[in-house]
Amino acid sequence: MQVNAYSKFKVPIFDVKNLNFSVRGQKILSSISLEIFNGEYIAIIGPNGGGKTTLIRLLLGLNKPTDGSIKLYGKKIKDFKEWHKIGYVPQRASLVDENFPATVEDIVKMGRVSKLTLFGRMSKEDKNAVEDAMNKMDILDLKDKMVGTLSGGQRQRVMIARALASHPEILILDEPNTGVDMVSQKNFYALLAKLNRDENITIVFITHDIGVIANDIGRLFTINQKATICNNPKETLSCEEMSELYGIEAHLIHNHKHEH
Amino acid sequence: MFEIFEYEFMQRAFVAGILIATLASISGTFIVLRRYSLMSETLAHSALVGVAVGLVAGYNPLWVAVFVAVCSAWLIEYLRSSFAIYSDAILSILLSGSLATAIIIVSLGGAFNNSLFSYLFGSILSVSSEDVVTILIFGSIALVLLIAFSKELYFIAYDEEVAKTSGIRVKFLNFLLVTVVAIIIALSIRVVGSLLIGALMVIPTVAALQYRVGFFNTVLISLFIALFSVIAGMTLSFYFSLPSGATIVLCVISIFIASLVINKK
Numbered sequence: 001m002q003v004n005a006y007s008k009f010k011v012p013i014f015d016v017k018n019l020n021f022s023v024r025g026q027k028i029l030s031s032i033s034l035e036i037f038n039g040e041y042i043a044i045i046g047p048n049g050g051g052k053t054t055l056i057r058l059l060l061g062l063n064k065p066t067d068g069s070i071k072l073y074g075k076k077i078k079d080f081k082e083w084h085k086i087g088y089v090p091q092r093a094s095l096v097d098e099n100f101p102a103t104v105e106d107i108v109k110m111g112r113v114s115k116l117t118l119f120g121r122m123s124k125e126d127k128n129a130v131e132d133a134m135n136k137m138d139i140l141d142l143k144d145k146m147v148g149t150l151s152g153g154q155r156q157r158v159m160i161a162r163a164l165a166s167h168p169e170i171l172i173l174d175e176p177n178t179g180v181d182m183v184s185q186k187n188f189y190a191l192l193a194k195l196n197r198d199e200n201i202t203i204v205f206i207t208h209d210i211g212v213i214a215n216d217i218g219r220l221f222t223i224n225q226k227a228t229i230c231n232n233p234k235e236t237l238s239c240e241e242m243s244e245l246y247g248i249e250a251h252l253i254h255n256h257k258h259e260h
Numbered sequence: 261m262f263e264i265f266e267y268e269f270m271q272r273a274f275v276a277g278i279l280i281a282t283l284a285s286i287s288g289t290f291i292v293l294r295r296y297s298l299m300s301e302t303l304a305h306s307a308l309v310g311v312a313v314g315l316v317a318g319y320n321p322l323w324v325a326v327f328v329a330v331c332s333a334w335l336i337e338y339l340r341s342s343f344a345i346y347s348d349a350i351l352s353i354l355l356s357g358s359l360a361t362a363i364i365i366v367s368l369g370g371a372f373n374n375s376l377f378s379y380l381f382g383s384i385l386s387v388s389s390e391d392v393v394t395i396l397i398f399g400s401i402a403l404v405l406l407i408a409f410s411k412e413l414y415f416i417a418y419d420e421e422v423a424k425t426s427g428i429r430v431k432f433l434n435f436l437l438v439t440v441v442a443i444i445i446a447l448s449i450r451v452v453g454s455l456l457i458g459a460l461m462v463i464p465t466v467a468a469l470q471y472r473v474g475f476f477n478t479v480l481i482s483l484f485i486a487l488f489s490v491i492a493g494m495t496l497s498f499y500f501s502l503p504s505g506a507t508i509v510l511c512v513i514s515i516f517i518a519s520l521v522i523n524k525k
Contacts, residue, residue: 062421100418107418113426
């Protein structure tokens with residue numbers, strides 16, 4: 001494995017060692033070891049069914065690994081309590097149930113719920129955080145609109161605003177562009193890069209559009225049961241894992257076209 | 261015009277009815293959004309087992325109903341989270357199982373059929389002062405718990421997994437919600453009846469959702485619909501000698517249909 005420039009930061013946010021995950025005897029992930037450090041911008045690619053989403057779910061404690069260890073800020077997942085440091089935007093984020101009774105503000109406020117005390121009304125700090133998150137995502141003027149009436153791109157920004165409202169140190173996004181138009185996608189990538197650069201928010205996201213963001217990302221993980229870590233994706237052409245990467249990339253583009 | 265309030269049993273029925281409408285509609289919002297609508301039916305039948313046991317063994321049927329409904333709610337939540345069985349299948353199995361158990365117990369007890377009948381369909385005439393006190397005590401606890409955790413429960417209803425990754429104690433709150441709902445249902449069967457309580461829990465929320473407003477306003481509309489239906493239903497049942505539970509349910513269904521028509525796309 002290449003030396004990672006970020007390893008100068010002592011305690012990784014995620015420290016994964018020898019992770020294995022099987023469902024009914026079928027191996028989904030095998031011997032995954034990786035670290036994610038503060039300030040990084042990491043893209044995860046891989047074929048459909050290759051285990052990308054499973055890896056994210058394991059990292060977030062939504063599934064339990066068959067064996068291997070995952071540490072979050074140096075702690076085992078069951079002992080980790082500071083979940084507000086982690087913002088998660090799942091795959092289906094922009095495909096929200098249209099009948100769910102929620103305004104944009106209702107959804108973004110959810111980002112503060114874990115910080116409230118029992119019967120807790122929103123403090124001034126909470127309200128500011130909610131407004132700030134909507135402002136950053138440029139959805140303040142939509143705050144009283146029902147989420148079900150928004151476009152895919154707008155919903156995506158609402159979901160990220162919810163994640164941002166808790167002031168996370170790391171943002172984990174699972175193919176957040178499902179159902180989002182091209183212009184919104186472009187703006188979205190610019191925004192992720194800005195959050196990473198200006199606010200030092202660590203970004204980890206699963207994507208199919210690796211070509212568009214190659215210049216933004218710091219590292220690239222390819223997940224296809226096993227993990228291949230490319231520490232310098234800008235020089236991917238000279239990267240040793242190139243042939244393996246390209247095999248997956250070609251497969252991805254093929255799938256991508258079929259989906260649309 | 262207000263002779264209806266001259267009768268003590270009607271005063272009791274109104275107090276109990278208003279409390280139940282409040283509890284059923286607020287908890288119903290979470291139940292509907294969680295796709296747990298059928299759960300109210302199942303718990304109502306479990307409560308009936310409690311009523312049957314209470315009647316046969318000579319305990320206060322309402323207290324036993326609360327106990328059995330809560331146990332049943334925990335069993336449902338445990339089965340749902342621990343086994344690969346479809347949620348609606350679990351509810352269906354427990355619903356028929358509970359009803360069968362209640363029928364067997366009552367048939368063994370023989371003479372209590374009439375009393376059980378009033379719990380099946382609800383009877384405002386049969387609401388005692390003791391019932392009102394029981395509803396007040398348990399109902400207040402249930403309401404306080406619902407309000408205390410409403411933001412968390414709303415988040416879980418929206419997206420259980422995201423709520424979990426935000427540090428919300430999802431498992432605990434899921435158990436809390438089903439417990440509170442079980443208590444509310446058991447308390448309600450005296451007035452609305454176990455066959456009809458599901459309607460009072462689910463329909464006001466479904467009607468309120470037609471107005472496509474935010475969460476807080478949806479709860480308010482749902483509460484208003486439930487209160488109006490219970491008061492109108494009880495008044496109509498008093499003046500026209502109709503069964504209370506069925507009249508209330510037809511009132512709430514009328515409002516639901518009106519809401520559908522008003523908000524037609």
